[in-house]
Amino acid sequence: MAKTTQVLYGHFDIVTCVCRSEMTMAGNCFLATGSRDCAVCIWIWNGVKGAIVDREYPNQEINPSPAAILTGHDTEVTCLWLSAELGIVLSGS
Numbered sequence: 001m002a003k004t005t006q007v008l009y010g011h012f013d014i015v016t017c018v019c020r021s022e023m024t025m026a027g028n029c030f031l032a033t034g035s036r037d038c039a040v041c042i043w044i045w046n047g048v049k050g051a052i053v054d055r056e057y058p059n060q061e062i063n064p065s066p067a068a069i070l071t072g073h074d075t076e077v078t079c080l081w082l083s084a085e086l087g088i089v090l091s092g093s
Contacts (some may be wrong), residue, residue, distance in 0.1 A: 006051050010066040013037040019080035023047065030067070030084050032091075033078025040068035040091045042082075 013036035021030040027047020034040050044067050046053045054064035073093040081090040 006087050008043065008052055009063060010035075010041040010043075010069065011039060013076075016076055017080050018079055019082055020045070021082050021084040024084070027059065030082060032082045032089060034080050034091055036076040037074040038043040038076060038093065040070040040077055040080065040089065042070070042089065062083040073081045 011033065015033050015035050017034040019032045021032075021033065023029045024047075027048070029045045030038055031043040031045055031052065033043065041063070043052045044055055044058075046058065050062050054060045055066070055067040056061075070089065070091070074093065075093045077091050077093050079092040
């Protein structure tokens with residue numbers, strides 16, 4: 001049976017898409033979430049902890065903040081692509 005292990009707060013509406021970057025040697029990566037609120041949130045995944053962590057407080061796993069919130073869309077975000085290696089986030093609405 002599945003169980004909730006972590007809840008993230010960053011969007012003000014329904015999440016419509018999720019994308020994961022490539023993994024580093026340490027097993028870390030970035031996650032991007034797009035939403036009906038027209039924003040993209042970037043999250044840091046810590047492969048050792050198996051959880052999203054806060055950029056400023058990496059030992060904090062409870063209520064981590066997004067590493068970045070990207071705005072600019074006029075309608076809901078429907079697709080995402082990101083590359084940690086290239087430092088690029090693409091989003092479409």
